[in-house]
Amino acid sequence: MKVPFNYLPQQFADVEPFLAGWRELAASGEFTLGPFVERFEAKFAGYVGARHCISTNNGTDALILALKAAGVGPGDEAITAVNTFYATAGAIVAVGARPVFVDCDHRYQIDAAQIAAAITPKTKVILPVHWAGASPDLPRIVQLGKAHGLKVIEDACPAVGARLGGRHAGTFGTLGAFSMHPLKPLNVMGDGGMVVTDDDALADWMRQYRNHGMADRDHIDIWGVNMRLQPLQAVVASRVLDTVADLVRQRNGNALYLDQGLRQWPDFVTVVERCANHIEAQQLYMAAFQRRDALLGFLISRGIEAKVHYPVPLHLQKAAASLGYRRGDFPVAERQAAELITLPAHQFISTQQLDYMLETIGEFYTGKRSLTRMAESVAEHKTAETLRVNR
Ligand SMILES: Cc1ncc(COP(=O)(O)O)c(C=O)c1O
Known part of the structure; x- marks a missing residue:
């Protein structure tokens, strides 16, 4: 008997529902951000119970965007789990900061009891990971962050659909990042990611930064980059979210x-x-x-x-x-x-x-x-x- 790890051919065996959405998209010509992406963002925000949802190219970009929004940069330290995917630490390094690792517990989650000992004057954020789609002790970590004046950014990349005490993973900290990589619970036919936050100012900044820093077509307020989710993938994500x-x-x-x-x-x-x-x-x-x-x-x-x-x-x-x-x-x-x-x-x-x-x-x-x-x-x-x- 074969027991495959990959389920994507089965999951996407019926492409018709996606084709219908893509036809609509093609007819609209809305290929950069636009209504398909906005509708999906609103739907996702409603699903996880967040005020704002800013979609990105992939989960790594979502982490980078969240770290930059939190002001993490050169000279800063970000505390995270040592047993995570490369992208968690890679994103910290990508913004010029230093990852400071903490051991995991018997549930494979960052050991909340060991985080305090890793805090130094250089610590800027705590970045717990919902490893493998389960969750660490977020209430305790958020409490610790408050006590030390540190923002918590959740790497909830593998954890769309996970909840603690009824609340969705990714919504405990100031910012939460998700991935829609093909082998994540909410997956697309390629790459996708998103950041959630309840903070209006951070959300505004992230929307601009992810789209070249543009205030409008002719003006930029900040230097930004292109981290935009593809509308083709927003169509896929929107349907998959229902499942x-x-x-x-x-x-x-x-x-x-x-x-x-x-x-x-x-x-x-x-x-x-x-x-x-x-x-x-x-x-x-x-x-x-x-x-x-x-x-x-x-x-x-x-x-x-x-x-x-x-x-x-x-x-x-x-x-x-x-x-x-x-x-x-x-x-x-x-x-x-x-x-x-x-x-x-x-x-x-x-x-x-x-x-x-x-x-x-x-x-x-x-x-x-x-x-x-x-x-x-x-x-x-x-x-x-x-x-x-x-x-
Ligand atoms: C914990 C964790 N963080 C970040 C990522 C990066 O997400 P992506 O592959 O969408 O860039 C992943 C998955 O790939 C992940 O498992």
Whole structure:
């Protein structure tokens, strides 16, 4: 049996609904910003519950735009997670600032308890990440930011659809950045991103900066750049946004099923703790496995497209050499980098595929190919999750 990681051909198998939107766009000739982008921004702002939504080319641009709006530049430090995608730290470096890393906790999220110790007189912002579509302790981080006079910018790139205590990821800090990369919960046929904020002045500045600093066609107030979202992608994003709540429910159903199945082997597998008041977007389903590399090879040899996000934490990357970190500085992230596997758990994974993955993992650890059925059906989990999401 094959268990693919990539679900895009299935998700976009029916292009007709997108073609209808693109035909309308073509007829309008509104190819730079314009009504299609504006309508999508308003829809997204309504969805996450933010006052302003400024769309961008991609999530990295969204982070750069948010950092620049917050006034982060040369000589400043931005505190962030050491176990994130390159773009989080890359965006900090792109605005001329220095990333200061903090270790993660057992949920793979930035450890809020360790952030205070990383604050220095040069710290300008705290940039927590909703890693893998789950969320760190944002209320605590926002509180800490307030106490130290620091803005919080959320890297919610993987987390459209995630909520803590009913509130959307990306809306706790002064600014929140999202990605619409093809493998994010809200995805387009290419790249896209956005920044949300409730601050009117920051929103105005970002709208100008992302569009060459233009006040109008003939005047610029500031030097800006072109970070505009393509209207073609706004059409896609607008339709996909309608499906996000469902997709998150399905992925959470799959995640709970895998969690429960993997708990059969507590000596070999550590399942992540799920918080009662969080809804995770489940961009990536991760757990920690003994003899990780051997298991990974075994899964791949059996047609299961498992991956590792990521085997080398940021402080040990060549690009980070000048930051002066060493192996041993972030022991939790380093251990997780050696133990984590990401399993396909997206919305197109079937119960048979979930069972096949569990059977294969069981066979690797016990030598036996049998599965203790952990629940009567995935439907049971999905119902439980639907209730939780709708509450
Ligand atoms: C945590 C995180 N930050 C930033 C990004 C960058 O987003 P993009 O690829 O849209 O530039 C990604 C994903 O790619 C991400 O996972």
